[in-house]
Amino acid sequence: MSLFWLVIRQLAEIEAMAASKKVITREEWEKKLNDVKIRKEDMNRLVMNFLVTEGYVEVAEKFRMESGTEPDIDLATITDRMAVKKAVQSGNVEDAIEKVNDLNPEILDTNPQLFFHLQQQRLIELIRNGKVEEALEFAQEELAPRGEENQSFLEELERTVALLAFEDVSNCPVGELLDISQRLKTASEVNAAILTSQSHEKDPKLPSLLKMLIWAQNQLDEKAAYPRINDLSSAILEDPTV
Template identity: 35%
Template sequence: MSSTTATLSAKNPFFRQVEEVKTNKSDINALILDYLTIAGYPNAAAKFSTEANLSPQQPSTSIQSRQQIQTFIHRGDIESAIHALNDLDPSILDKDESLHFALLRLQLVELIRKSRPSGDIEPALEFAQTQLGPKAPRTPQFLEDLEKTMSLLVFDHDSLDPSLAALLQPGLRREVADQVNKAILESQRQRRDAAIRHLVQMRAWSEEVVRKGTKKDLPARIDLGLDGDDVENNYESMITT
């Protein structure tokens, strides 16, 4: 328990009640394994399931396939990601036009990024015309996204509007990688999100209900306890056996 929490627990009975709750270690380990599996960490999931004496939630090959595709996206190799995704399950992009467009748009961003040093924008223009141009008119959002992306060819990347600069930041790769991961999980009839995400959402909802609908004496601020004040930032700290 951190010094801040210790101070607060002396002031408000809520924290003392929380400390008295004993969480089953096997439940915590199951949550950790679930996160490693859903997020796509095959090696960590395999090692953790062995050390925590839990059965794997998915075959390692399945997790590895998702991880490989996400790795391609994080590296900016969108063409390889699309090929790998189609090899895994070609129906995913056939059924999800928005996801397909998001991947193609990200591929265009990467082509524009590569064109800056040489000034050769022909590959980016050709890709936009052949791959994205026919799809963009289908929805206003597609058209808006394409127009915004094409603006990267016009303006200096060192002085972009924040909305345009965001297209060149790692956040867009992470967003698309997360969308792809969830689409794969859904196609395999798995949950799209780790269980811990739902628990955090439920906890936030419960706190809001109690604050608005009752007169319970709650602290002004209740941390999630995920700041790691007393936890070593390494793999061993995740084992609670």
């Protein structure tokens, strides 16, 4: 996190100097930025953290060989985690559940909400495939007991079963459950739970650094006009509008 704090300190110094709204030219700004020292290893670790958390295992492996940066997690577990994620994303929920249980049986045993969402996704897939009878049986046997244990599960279950009541599910009020986005939502929930069980942050650091950059710029906007980064992907400094 050293990069961020160095920038912040610079910004704070500038802020202190600005009694009224101060104008900082591009030269001044670039000179100040040049004085900030960032360690290469920190950059590499941020990149590695991003690759690992997002699950780009092959890239991470290559990056490790080329940069010598050690990942903060066993790369083999990423493959397993990605396999689970992929299984959910492609609708093979039962397969995903078995894989999670092989990875660590505690995850679904101690996380009723996640377990329910996976079972709910299984039900959604059955409905999507038109297996009405199987879906009803599954809902009654597997999901109803969970609904009895928890009121909010019951409500979600009712919403899901409602899918069966509509002829044209794409146009019904609960149709979004059949969207791919629902699968992605469930997949990312499983992904996060696996990461947490491995004592790993569930979000990469890079996006939060960028969020902090935007926040800091917004703070500074009130005090000074300076070359601002508006497009994060290009990180181009844009001249201040005075």
